[in-house]
Amino acid sequence: MSRPTILIQLDGDEHASVFDAVVATDAGVDRLLQYSRVEATQVRDLVHGAMFTRGPADLKSTAIFIGGANVAKGEELLRQVVRCFFGPMRVSVMMDANGANTTAAAAVIAAGRHVDLAASTATVLAATGPVGQRVVRLLAGRGAQVRVASRDRSRAALVCELIAKEIPGARLTPHSTDGATATAEALQSSQVVIAAGAAGIGLASAADLARAADLRVAIDLNAVPPLGLEGIEVTDRAVERNGRIDYGAIGVGGTKMKIHKAALRRLFESNDQVLDAEAIYAIGAAIDGR
Numbered sequence: 001m002s003r004p005t006i007l008i009q010l011d012g013d014e015h016a017s018v019f020d021a022v023v024a025t026d027a028g029v030d031r032l033l034q035y036s037r038v039e040a041t042q043v044r045d046l047v048h049g050a051m052f053t054r055g056p057a058d059l060k061s062t063a064i065f066i067g068g069a070n071v072a073k074g075e076e077l078l079r080q081v082v083r084c085f086f087g088p089m090r091v092s093v094m095m096d097a098n099g100a101n102t103t104a105a106a107a108v109i110a111a112g113r114h115v116d117l118a119a120s121t122a123t124v125l126a127a128t129g130p131v132g133q134r135v136v137r138l139l140a141g142r143g144a145q146v147r148v149a150s151r152d153r154s155r156a157a158l159v160c161e162l163i164a165k166e167i168p169g170a171r172l173t174p175h176s177t178d179g180a181t182a183t184a185e186a187l188q189s190s191q192v193v194i195a196a197g198a199a200g201i202g203l204a205s206a207a208d209l210a211r212a213a214d215l216r217v218a219i220d221l222n223a224v225p226p227l228g229l230e231g232i233e234v235t236d237r238a239v240e241r242n243g244r245i246d247y248g249a250i251g252v253g254g255t256k257m258k259i260h261k262a263a264l265r266r267l268f269e270s271n272d273q274v275l276d277a278e279a280i281y282a283i284g285a286a287i288d289g290r
């Protein structure tokens with residue numbers, strides 16, 4: 001008889017995320033154990049509690065989810081969790097602090113429905129945040145030529161450098177969006193634009209987008225007005241407009257939620273999975289039929 005599934009939610013915030021708890025429940029987790037204000041130094045004892053209670057054959061029924069608003073902290077918690085494992089003594093773990101992995105995966109999957117990414121140039125606006133960097137990495141991993149855009153070209157160049165080390169052969173160019181025509185220039189000859197700017201920050205005007213005649217897909221991940229891409233509606237889901245296919249943040253959100261739940265269910269299939277950006281993308285791509 002299989003054991004009840006237990007998800008251990010490790011969260012660096014004051015209160016463990018209610019959003020993540022609701023999704024875990026909807027994904028069918030039997031029991032959720034929530035830990036908030038988790039520091040890296042506390043991870044070992046928490047993970048040992050997960051590793052040493054059930055026998056090896058039952059460890060797949062225990063898993064860890066790392067959330068919280070701070071993605072850098074989530075990444076550090078993930079490193080600490082994985083360090084605790086040895087041999088068969090491990091449990092599966094998923095990292096989705098601030099929804100960064102599931103959101104980036106959903107955006108790249110949405111783009112890939114409409115263009116051949118390997119044959120496309122994609123511009124990622126405000127690419128230096130946690131979501132933007134993941135979008136760049138996933139696009140580069142699918143063979144796209146990626147323009148990495150930031151208000152500050154040196155920050156864009158740093159992102160290119162970091163990702164080039166992880167993805168040999170990545171085709172990345174840094175772009176500055178500082179200046180009246182800079183955003184339009186970054187969009188020229190691109191087939192895809194993904195706007196990953198902070199909530200409530202406009203990044204490209206309708207005129208910038210209209211000038212980008214080659215654009216086939218435009219995706220905006222900012223749900224808070226003013227939106228990142230002017231003229232796109234937050235609920236757009238593959239809406240045809242001006243010769244493009246448009247997605248707004250809520251339009252992408254449906255796919256994000258499906259990926260989140262599917263990844264949680266995947267955790268309980270074996271005890272050896274580490275679900276970070278690429279693995280979460282792969283789960284999303286499979287459920288999207290690509």
Ligand SMILES: NC(=O)c1ccc[n+]([C@@H]2O[C@H](COP(=O)([O-])OP(=O)(O)OC[C@H]3O[C@@H](n4cnc5c(N)ncnc54)[C@H](OP(=O)(O)O)[C@@H]3O)[C@@H](O)[C@H]2O)c1
Pocket residue numbers: 098099100103126127128129130131132149150151152155196197198199200201221222223249253256
């Ligand atoms: N649907 C979902 O479930 C979901 C989940 C997670 C995130 N999101 C959304 O995805 C977007 C990206 O998230 P994130 O956490 O990566 O964002 P973030 O770190 O807050 O910001 C991303 C980038 O936006 C640019 N930016 C910040 N403040 C700015 C300003 N005042 N003016 C112009 N640009 C500014 C910066 O890029 P530069 O400095 O390089 O220009 C920054 O690196 C957000 O809109 C977020 O709300 C949605």
